[in-house]
Amino acid sequence: MTRLGDRFPDADLPHVALGTAPTPVRRLDGLDLDAEVWIKDEGVFGDGAWGGNKVRKLEWIIPEAHRRGTSTLFTVGGIGTHWGLAAALYGREHGLHTVLGLVDQPVDDHVREQLRRLDASGATLHRYPSVGRLKVAAPWILARHASWSLRSPPRLPYYLPAGGSSPVGSLGYVEASLEIAAQVEAGLMPEPATIVTAVGSGGTAAGLLLGLRLAGLRTRVLGVVVNDSFRLDAVTVSRLANRTAALLRDRGADVSIDLGPDDLTASDEWMGATYGATTADGQAALDRAAGIDLELEPVYTAKALGAVRTLGRDLDGPVLFLQTHGPRPEA
Numbered sequence: 001m002t003r004l005g006d007r008f009p010d011a012d013l014p015h016v017a018l019g020t021a022p023t024p025v026r027r028l029d030g031l032d033l034d035a036e037v038w039i040k041d042e043g044v045f046g047d048g049a050w051g052g053n054k055v056r057k058l059e060w061i062i063p064e065a066h067r068r069g070t071s072t073l074f075t076v077g078g079i080g081t082h083w084g085l086a087a088a089l090y091g092r093e094h095g096l097h098t099v100l101g102l103v104d105q106p107v108d109d110h111v112r113e114q115l116r117r118l119d120a121s122g123a124t125l126h127r128y129p130s131v132g133r134l135k136v137a138a139p140w141i142l143a144r145h146a147s148w149s150l151r152s153p154p155r156l157p158y159y160l161p162a163g164g165s166s167p168v169g170s171l172g173y174v175e176a177s178l179e180i181a182a183q184v185e186a187g188l189m190p191e192p193a194t195i196v197t198a199v200g201s202g203g204t205a206a207g208l209l210l211g212l213r214l215a216g217l218r219t220r221v222l223g224v225v226v227n228d229s230f231r232l233d234a235v236t237v238s239r240l241a242n243r244t245a246a247l248l249r250d251r252g253a254d255v256s257i258d259l260g261p262d263d264l265t266a267s268d269e270w271m272g273a274t275y276g277a278t279t280a281d282g283q284a285a286l287d288r289a290a291g292i293d294l295e296l297e298p299v300y301t302a303k304a305l306g307a308v309r310t311l312g313r314d315l316d317g318p319v320l321f322l323q324t325h326g327p328r329p330e331a
């Protein structure tokens, strides 16, 4: 039984377990900050070849694809997309084929390794130099991967926005927030004043925002925006949280929460020049983390921890850092 299912026993919310919950929380020492920092390790979430925050989303997206009667997912991302890889690997285990529209991004070792994993994932890859070119090609991709039959209209792939940040995907972090509340309740960590997460497409932050409110916590979300491919700020994140609340209502859950841009903080101050660009704060956070045996990557988590380190005591504590990344050695 999921925590969402416990909370709303009469709601129609199909779920498939892909990881082991709850993910562990611990105090994060060795950052040389005055602030009290805790970490929740979402990196260990997932039993397959890839873990992290995208797996939480797929727990709700995969059964939704089955409910829609489709066997193909179509989604988009950069050529280093963690989301696309997770969709391909976990979808395949559950009878779904994934088609990816990929857009070029700055290439470093991390991205090269991701591309290699994507190639090996069984997904069909279509690669473009810009978001504009991908948009022009999208109708062709949808038609090309539709299943055609003489008797019924073509069945198009189930389209998912970048990062899996649809209302269905965001349920993963509503669920995770209820889990955080239970960990606070059990005395495993103090109630965080601030939870810090990287924001790449908004579903994680939106799910947290709604879930923390549902759980009755006062924790404020600080979203460290790392993506400039589309509009991503407190307005778009709170809107996604409200669309997720509306989905819950549609499925029979009694949710009357209404959120607005003042209910979270979102800042692109730590993004650097663009999505995937390196930054001095991010690099410093990567180095520091390596010294305390914490494995970050440069695109998301290093920038989020960079924000924690540069804000330091200006952040309301206790601070909970969400470790969203989950590579597996043999992916």
Ligand SMILES: *Cc1c(COP(=O)(O)O)cnc(C)c1O
Pocket (backbone or CB within 6 Å): 052, 053, 054, 082, 083, 162, 163, 165, 198, 199, 200, 201, 202, 203, 204, 205, 300, 301, 324, 325, 326
């Ligand atoms: C995708 C991703 C994020 C951002 O999550 P969104 O829900 O897309 O905002 C953060 N960290 C890592 C490691 C990710 O792969």
